[in-house]
Amino acid sequence: MRKIIRWASAIFLTAASLSLLGCGTEKAAVKEQVKQETIKWKLVTSWPKNFPGLGVAPERFAEKVGKMSGGRLTIKVYGAGELVPALQVFDAVSAGTAQMGHSGAYYWKGKSPEAQFFSTMPFGMTAQEMNAWLHNGGGLELWQEVYAPFGLVPLAGGNTDIQMGGWFNKEINSVSDLEGLKMRLPGLGGEVLKRAGGVPVNMPGGEIFTSLQTGAIDATEWVGPYNDLAFGLHKAAKYYYYPGWHEPGTTIEFMANKAALEALPEDLRMIVEVAAKATNEEMLDEYMVQNAKALKILVNEHGVELRQFPPEVMARLKALTEEVLQEQVATDPQMKKVYDAYMAFLNDAKEYSKVSSKAYMELRDN
Amino acid sequence: MRKIIRWASAIFLTAASLSLLGCGTEKAAVKEQVKQETIKWKLVTSWPKNFPGLGVAPERFAEKVGKMSGGRLTIKVYGAGELVPALQVFDAVSAGTAQMGHSGAYYWKGKSPEAQFFSTMPFGMTAQEMNAWLHNGGGLELWQEVYAPFGLVPLAGGNTDIQMGGWFNKEINSVSDLEGLKMRLPGLGGEVLKRAGGVPVNMPGGEIFTSLQTGAIDATEWVGPYNDLAFGLHKAAKYYYYPGWHEPGTTIEFMANKAALEALPEDLRMIVEVAAKATNEEMLDEYMVQNAKALKILVNEHGVELRQFPPEVMARLKALTEEVLQEQVATDPQMKKVYDAYMAFLNDAKEYSKVSSKAYMELRDN
Numbered sequence: 001m002r003k004i005i006r007w008a009s010a011i012f013l014t015a016a017s018l019s020l021l022g023c024g025t026e027k028a029a030v031k032e033q034v035k036q037e038t039i040k041w042k043l044v045t046s047w048p049k050n051f052p053g054l055g056v057a058p059e060r061f062a063e064k065v066g067k068m069s070g071g072r073l074t075i076k077v078y079g080a081g082e083l084v085p086a087l088q089v090f091d092a093v094s095a096g097t098a099q100m101g102h103s104g105a106y107y108w109k110g111k112s113p114e115a116q117f118f119s120t121m122p123f124g125m126t127a128q129e130m131n132a133w134l135h136n137g138g139g140l141e142l143w144q145e146v147y148a149p150f151g152l153v154p155l156a157g158g159n160t161d162i163q164m165g166g167w168f169n170k171e172i173n174s175v176s177d178l179e180g181l182k183m184r185l186p187g188l189g190g191e192v193l194k195r196a197g198g199v200p201v202n203m204p205g206g207e208i209f210t211s212l213q214t215g216a217i218d219a220t221e222w223v224g225p226y227n228d229l230a231f232g233l234h235k236a237a238k239y240y241y242y243p244g245w246h247e248p249g250t251t252i253e254f255m256a257n258k259a260a261l262e263a264l265p266e267d268l269r270m271i272v273e274v275a276a277k278a279t280n281e282e283m284l285d286e287y288m289v290q291n292a293k294a295l296k297i298l299v300n301e302h303g304v305e306l307r308q309f310p311p312e313v314m315a316r317l318k319a320l321t322e323e324v325l326q327e328q329v330a331t332d333p334q335m336k337k338v339y340d341a342y343m344a345f346l347n348d349a350k351e352y353s354k355v356s357s358k359a360y361m362e363l364r365d366n
Numbered sequence: 367m368r369k370i371i372r373w374a375s376a377i378f379l380t381a382a383s384l385s386l387l388g389c390g391t392e393k394a395a396v397k398e399q400v401k402q403e404t405i406k407w408k409l410v411t412s413w414p415k416n417f418p419g420l421g422v423a424p425e426r427f428a429e430k431v432g433k434m435s436g437g438r439l440t441i442k443v444y445g446a447g448e449l450v451p452a453l454q455v456f457d458a459v460s461a462g463t464a465q466m467g468h469s470g471a472y473y474w475k476g477k478s479p480e481a482q483f484f485s486t487m488p489f490g491m492t493a494q495e496m497n498a499w500l501h502n503g504g505g506l507e508l509w510q511e512v513y514a515p516f517g518l519v520p521l522a523g524g525n526t527d528i529q530m531g532g533w534f535n536k537e538i539n540s541v542s543d544l545e546g547l548k549m550r551l552p553g554l555g556g557e558v559l560k561r562a563g564g565v566p567v568n569m570p571g572g573e574i575f576t577s578l579q580t581g582a583i584d585a586t587e588w589v590g591p592y593n594d595l596a597f598g599l600h601k602a603a604k605y606y607y608y609p610g611w612h613e614p615g616t617t618i619e620f621m622a623n624k625a626a627l628e629a630l631p632e633d634l635r636m637i638v639e640v641a642a643k644a645t646n647e648e649m650l651d652e653y654m655v656q657n658a659k660a661l662k663i664l665v666n667e668h669g670v671e672l673r674q675f676p677p678e679v680m681a682r683l684k685a686l687t688e689e690v691l692q693e694q695v696a697t698d699p700q701m702k703k704v705y706d707a708y709m710a711f712l713n714d715a716k717e718y719s720k721v722s723s724k725a726y727m728e729l730r731d732n
Binding site: 064067068069070123126127128129131132133134135136137161162164224225242243244245248265266267270271274275277278280281282284285286288289290291292293295296306308309311314318348349350351352353354355356357358359360361362363364365 | 430433434435436489492493494495497498499500501502503527528530590591608609610611614631632633636637640641643644646647648650651652654655656657658659661662672674675677680684714715716717718719720721722723724725726727728729730731
């Protein structure tokens with residue numbers, strides 16, 4: 001409010017001082033004054049421009065901010081590689097090359113290993129649990145602590161929902177089928193597969209289809225039905241496995257340059273924060289609708305064969321996940337702090353799920 | 367943007383015309399101009415003022431709108447009975463007595479039977495599925511159609527998450543235990559219980575505790591652990607049953623008077639819509655965190671005994687729900703239209719849940 005009054009006073013004084021000049025000149029002066037109030041931000045992303053789901057969300061965010069601010073804050077969205085490469089989003093926003101970024105926190109484990117907990121963990125929280133933890137369970141405050149040394153402020157900026165287990169050309173009937181399995185599976189999931197005797201492979205998106213088709217890899221994960229269908233992976237694999245144990249509800253992040261965010265007047269800062277929260281839900285809503293539609297198309301029109309991972313395979317991977325995490329946090333107090341908070345919330349959420357979501361879905365969907 | 371320029375021009379002209387007057391007078395004139403831009407709205411609710419979860423959400427919404435608009439749109443929130451009684455929210459906003467309301471669509475089945483589908487249905491969609499349907503599956507457009515004749519615009523305004531089955535002093539081990547069961551269970555759930563031979567009772571919140579304690583009723587549902595613990599129901603019942611088949615993810619609504627909403631400049635209208643969407647997620651986040659905490663307290667500190675409804679009881683109630691709904695839509699084409707849309711989405715969501723949420727939770731939480 002104070003800000004508006006200040007601004008109005010400035011225009012008023014300009015007007016008063018110019019009142020002896022002609023009317024055209026006066027109008028031009030006012031327009032100039034208004035123009036000076038317009039703030040222009042850049043937002044860099046880790047996704048191809050307008051990539052379904054992930055890439056559309058920051059565009060919608062920018063549109064909301066522009067409209068809510070009456071054009072006083074305009075945000076230009078850049079696809080991966082347009083201003084900076086996909087994996088330089090963190091550095092670019094930290095340095096102030098762009099004022100905001102839209103990416104995934106697990107990309108920054110080289111900066112801070114505990115960043116991973118703010119995206120997704122194998123056998124970890126679902127999308128709704130992540131939202132609850134971040135916004136009401138202390139998660140966001142921890143995340144802010146982790147990003148503070150880099151001059152960054154994180155905000156939840158979407159969720160892809162529970163992903164699928166992946167596309168396989170080999171059947172997984174027992175733990176021994178994991179031995180020697182060559183699978184494109186980056187991150188912690190890959191580390192777990194390695195301990196189970198598999199061969200995790202990392203490769204750029206553009207090479208996955210051909211590698212699967214030629215047998216250079218036996219399997220790959222991508223996202224979920226929505227993005228997988230668009231990518232055409234059903235043309236290169238026999239089985240579509242579920243559930244996505246390695247990414248049960250991946251939080252996507254907005255990050256803002258701290259100095260830029262703090263320089264905003266209070267109303268614009270609130271507009272950025274509330275628009276981010278609305279975008280966070282919007283992306284999850286879109287993924288759920290589009291995943292359900294794409295799943296139907298994959299099964300009914302493309303004859304894709306759905307397979308569930310056997311319980312003993314899941315139990316083995318779950319035990320190995322705990323082993324890997326325990327080792328990683330053993331020598332890293334900051335990572336241990338985030339891990340402990342994450343696990344405490346997850347354990348309560350599981351007990352609640354047993355009498356709510358899980359109990360209900362078992363009943364309804366059988 | 368155009369709006370700001372128009373407004374700035376108005377101030378400019380005022381300033382120019384007043385430029386012969388003293389400086390103090392000029393400043394007062396500017397302040398008056400700014401004040402005239404302030405819009406004041408009333409928001410009536412169906413909840414006691416600041417009721418945990420439900421009542422806190424509209425307060426947070428109003429705070430967001432106030433801050434994002436720099437004080438240009440201020441919204442005063444009224445608890446149930448402060449301006450109008452709890453169940454007159456719909457009429458009050460329709461008549462323009464208040465510009466907004468925060469309530470639950472199932473209260474308005476007397477106005478429009480299909481309104482119920484926009485809150486919750488027995489054996490229906492979860493919170494996340496409701497959000498997805500409303501925002502990306504055509505649900506909100508249908509809801510707008512249903513409210514349009516009343517001059518109202520609905521928006522999703524929160525979710526209580528899957529509720530609990532309720533507090534019982536009688537064990538439910540088989541379908542025959544439902545016979546003669548006196549339970550406080552309003553709405554469609556009550557109608558279903560009646561067909562199963564039970565005696566659904568409706569009573570105001572204030573009478574529930576004593577009725578349960580004295581044996582006037584055998585059971586009651588309320589909300590979930592968060593609100594149930596605060597209400598003290600564990601002191602009056604032996605068993606806490608799950609899952610809440612009758613309310614699997616209750617959407618709470620904002621409604622705006624259409625004329626008032628459309629009279630807002632574009633930026634303020636967008637601020638109202640985006641703040642509502644952020645509030646929608648916030649309430650669900652809060653319920654999940656607080657439900658998980660309260661469940662732990664109920665079990666660990668108050669020794670509450672959790673009981674799962676037997677599968678055959680659930681199967682019977684599910685079949686009866688379908689029977690009741692089929693009868694209700696048979697003679698009502700408008701209700702049938704919403705029912706068909708709801709069921710089509712629910713069926714796709716169930717298939718998706720089988721390979722995503724349900725499959726994952728079964729795996730993770732065992």
